[in-house]
Amino acid sequence: xxxxxxxxxxxxxxxxxxxxxxxxxxxxxxxxxxxxxxxxxxxxxxxxxxxxxxxxxxxxxxxxxxxxxxxxxxxxxxxxxxxxxxxxxxxxxxxxxxxxxxxxxxxxxxxxxx
Numbered sequence: 001x002x003x004x005x006x007x008x009x010x011x012x013x014x015x016x017x018x019x020x021x022x023x024x025x026x027x028x029x030x031x032x033x034x035x036x037x038x039x040x041x042x043x044x045x046x047x048x049x050x051x052x053x054x055x056x057x058x059x060x061x062x063x064x065x066x067x068x069x070x071x072x073x074x075x076x077x078x079x080x081x082x083x084x085x086x087x088x089x090x091x092x093x094x095x096x097x098x099x100x101x102x103x104x105x106x107x108x109x110x111x112x113x114x
Contacts, residue, residue, distance in 0.1 A: 004036035016061035071096035
């Protein structure tokens, strides 16, 4: 199911991180709260041999995560929507402005019963 990408905030000191860790690198605490992020800014990008784009995306709290880019082109400074297309393990995707969300993400936004 698709949804917001989750970053993790330490309950001990407030440090945020991605991906989740066993212990906070700032204070050593072992308890965290998930924080959903739905957008960010591309800071770097590269095209793989198969033509797919991989981007670094700066999000809230100073965290930078790596995501696949769903568009044909990417540029540093570009704002993107974020979507987690993973199941048990996070699989962040960056969607360019105007790109359609996956059906699971659209369904998540609908009021119950629709």
